[in-house]
Amino acid sequence: MKTEGSLRDDVGEILITEEELQARIAEIAEAISTDYQGQDLLLVCILKGAMVFLSDLMRCISILHKIDFMAISSYGAGTETSGVVRILKDLDVSIEGRNVLVVEDIIDTGLTLGYIFRNLGTRQPASLRTCVLLNKPERRLTTVPLDYLGFEIPDKFVVGYGLDYGGWYRNLRFVGVLKLESMASRI
Numbered sequence: 001m002k003t004e005g006s007l008r009d010d011v012g013e014i015l016i017t018e019e020e021l022q023a024r025i026a027e028i029a030e031a032i033s034t035d036y037q038g039q040d041l042l043l044v045c046i047l048k049g050a051m052v053f054l055s056d057l058m059r060c061i062s063i064l065h066k067i068d069f070m071a072i073s074s075y076g077a078g079t080e081t082s083g084v085v086r087i088l089k090d091l092d093v094s095i096e097g098r099n100v101l102v103v104e105d106i107i108d109t110g111l112t113l114g115y116i117f118r119n120l121g122t123r124q125p126a127s128l129r130t131c132v133l134l135n136k137p138e139r140r141l142t143t144v145p146l147d148y149l150g151f152e153i154p155d156k157f158v159v160g161y162g163l164d165y166g167g168w169y170r171n172l173r174f175v176g177v178l179k180l181e182s183m184a185s186r187i
């Protein structure tokens with residue numbers, strides 16, 4: 001059984017601390033609360049990585065809103081985008097005429113968010129925006145509008161705060177760079 005201490009040992013550099021994450025998320029939530037004041041707002045969380053971000057973000061948002069979830073397949077068990085994007089779980093509700101804000105943990109190639117944005121855009125929402133915690137601009141293959149953004153990060157394999165490697169490390173409270181030897185031992 002891995003302990004919290006040994007999990008931390010698998011990570012080298014900490015890119016974004018827990019305090020930095022929480023401070024930035026509070027700022028984003030305040031902006032969202034102002035921008036959508038008096039409007040019907042639906043947060044669409046993309047499983048599984050964004051659920052930690054959604055959980056903190058929604059509790060910092062001060063206006064009425066609802067949430068729903070989609071699950072998308074874009075990565076395999078490794079670290080590279082497969083290029084194959086498909087819906088594993090669709091929304092429970094119709095978004096026609098609603099203000100939709102897609103919540104994602106990270107945009108890398110942009111294939112996943114690009115697909116979601118185009119797909120949801122065909123469902124006649126009143127508005128459609130994105131809220132992304134981490135942006136890796138170096139690896140972008142397709143353009144997607146980023147309306148609310150947490151942090152820009154370099155092209156390193158990051159885990160923690162919802163982000164995983166083979167399903168591991170989502171529970172870390174910070175965003176850090178996984179050590180190469182940890183990758184090898186976790187395949």
Ligand code: PRP
Binds near residue numbers: 049072105108112
């Ligand atoms: C990650 C992340 C994004 C996507 C970003 O999801 O949550 O959805 O990859 O990569 P892209 O910009 O190159 O498309 P992943 O498929 O790893 O699933 P998970 O959220 O369940 O970990």
